[in-house]
Amino acid sequence: MIRSTSGTDRYAASRGQHERAARSLAGGVATAFRAPQLPVPITMAGGSGSHLRDIDGNEYIDYGLAFGPMLLGHSPASVIEAVQRQVATGIGYGASHRAEADLAEAICRTVPCAERCIISNSGSEAVHIALRIARAATGRRRVIKFQGHFHGWLDPLSVGNPGSPDAGPATAGQDPGASESVTVCPWNDLDALAAALDDVDVAAVIMEPLAVNGGCLVAGPGYLEGVRRLTSNAGTLLIFDEVITGFRLALGGAQERFGVIPDLAVLGKALGGGLPISAVAGRADVLEEVATWRVRHAGTFNANPISAAAAVAVIGQLEREAATIYPRLESLGDQLAAILREETANAGVPLVVNQVGAMGYAFVSNVPVTDHDALLRADADAFRRFAAALLDEGVHVISRGLLYVSAAHTDADLEHTRAAVARVAQAMSATSQVNA
Numbered sequence: 001m002i003r004s005t006s007g008t009d010r011y012a013a014s015r016g017q018h019e020r021a022a023r024s025l026a027g028g029v030a031t032a033f034r035a036p037q038l039p040v041p042i043t044m045a046g047g048s049g050s051h052l053r054d055i056d057g058n059e060y061i062d063y064g065l066a067f068g069p070m071l072l073g074h075s076p077a078s079v080i081e082a083v084q085r086q087v088a089t090g091i092g093y094g095a096s097h098r099a100e101a102d103l104a105e106a107i108c109r110t111v112p113c114a115e116r117c118i119i120s121n122s123g124s125e126a127v128h129i130a131l132r133i134a135r136a137a138t139g140r141r142r143v144i145k146f147q148g149h150f151h152g153w154l155d156p157l158s159v160g161n162p163g164s165p166d167a168g169p170a171t172a173g174q175d176p177g178a179s180e181s182v183t184v185c186p187w188n189d190l191d192a193l194a195a196a197l198d199d200v201d202v203a204a205v206i207m208e209p210l211a212v213n214g215g216c217l218v219a220g221p222g223y224l225e226g227v228r229r230l231t232s233n234a235g236t237l238l239i240f241d242e243v244i245t246g247f248r249l250a251l252g253g254a255q256e257r258f259g260v261i262p263d264l265a266v267l268g269k270a271l272g273g274g275l276p277i278s279a280v281a282g283r284a285d286v287l288e289e290v291a292t293w294r295v296r297h298a299g300t301f302n303a304n305p306i307s308a309a310a311a312v313a314v315i316g317q318l319e320r321e322a323a324t325i326y327p328r329l330e331s332l333g334d335q336l337a338a339i340l341r342e343e344t345a346n347a348g349v350p351l352v353v354n355q356v357g358a359m360g361y362a363f364v365s366n367v368p369v370t371d372h373d374a375l376l377r378a379d380a381d382a383f384r385r386f387a388a389a390l391l392d393e394g395v396h397v398i399s400r401g402l403l404y405v406s407a408a409h410t411d412a413d414l415e416h417t418r419a420a421v422a423r424v425a426q427a428m429s430a431t432s433q434v435n436a
């Protein structure tokens with residue numbers, strides 16, 4: 001293990017806080033995805049721009065970005081101002097307010113498939129209602145998802161998740177009956193999808209159009225177009241889960257970038273600039289199911305004014321600055337991937353980096369990771385140790401390998417990151433901590 005650079009325990013306060021939290025908060029963290037962080041789940045004290053600060057006073061260049069939402073960086077002025085304005089006005093009405101229509105218009109302006117939308121609180125919820133809408137609109141029951149794609153924590157689609165060797169459930173306590181109508185298919189395989197679509201009862205095919213959670217895997221040439229054609233021919237709705245890619249891969253998300261337009265898209269994460277909000281956007285005739293109340297879309301907090309105001313501010317800034325923000329994100333993503341590849345190669349550490357624009361995924365692996373099977377063979381423990389060593393160097397990455405850059409990252413951040421990665425890679429190589 002690489003030692004703390006200071007020689008003392010630079011995470012003492014985080015350790016204490018974690019122990020304290022675990023006495024009342026089951027597991028000591030509020031979401032399972034934070035639990036695996038080494039040496040201990042870090043307790044943050046604040047964030048600004050591309051940096052986070054923990055309660056021990058350590059500062060980090062942050063490539064985790066709250067698991068994706070902070071596309072504009074931490075505490076972006078536009079979002080803070082919008083939230084403050086809204087807080088001063090009212091924080092919840094249980095009634096209509098202007099920001100929800102502002103937001104719906106902004107989504108319909110920017111997301112190619114969006115003729116109408118609905119607004120919800122989290123990605124998981126939005127996926128759930130998207131499936132309900134698809135079933136109502138088609139009068140069919142089954143749903144096809146893909147091995148290694150992630151669509152949130154709710155039971156029906158928590159099968160064949162990233163890192164799972166089979167189509168089994170993701171967690172104890174899951175109702176196996178909830179997934180009875182879900183077929184898990186291999187991704188990037190049009191023949192397999194065509195065969196699955198022989199079943200005439202398929203309401204929807206849902207996918208991450210860039211398989212970010214399964215390793216930032218890119219669809220093969222013609223695959224997305226092929227899926228579009230097959231689903232249209234089958235009368236099945238195509239749902240893109242753009243919870244990660246929405247607003248991040250382009251203003252109009254993966255559908256804009258790849259030029260394939262789904263019937264419905266699920267949005268979340270970056271949409272709220274850090275506040276909880278999500279949406280389902282798509283064809284007006286499909287969302288008519290909600291407009292006519294045939295499909296009930298309920299939720300006490302749906303489009304709460306603070307989250308809605310934040311999201312309006314996020315989309316507004318992205319629209320105004322699209323010509324500079326997206327090329328910058330692209331360049332930052334490319335540079336971060338190059339730094340990781342070059343400095344680990346120099347040290348003989350077998351790091352593979354898949355990256356598209358402002359997102360990526362890194363693995364300790366001796367072979368390229370181009371499909372879910374290769375992800376399963378990568379050395380996840382070695383990557384967690386790599387992430388822990390980077391933390392000691394003031395660089396925060398998600399311990400399973402996901403990488404995000406924001407519009408707030410700077411050239412100085414990249415320079416610091418290069419030096420940090422070089423030191424960590426040399427130390428790992430010297431102590432033979434990698435054996436992928």
Ligand SMILES: Cc1ncc(COP(=O)(O)O)c(C=O)c1O
Nearest residue numbers: 122123124150151152241243244
């Ligand atoms: C592609 C994708 N869909 C859905 C979700 C679920 O979103 P949430 O965590 O907001 O429920 C996630 C979360 O990471 C995701 O990455």
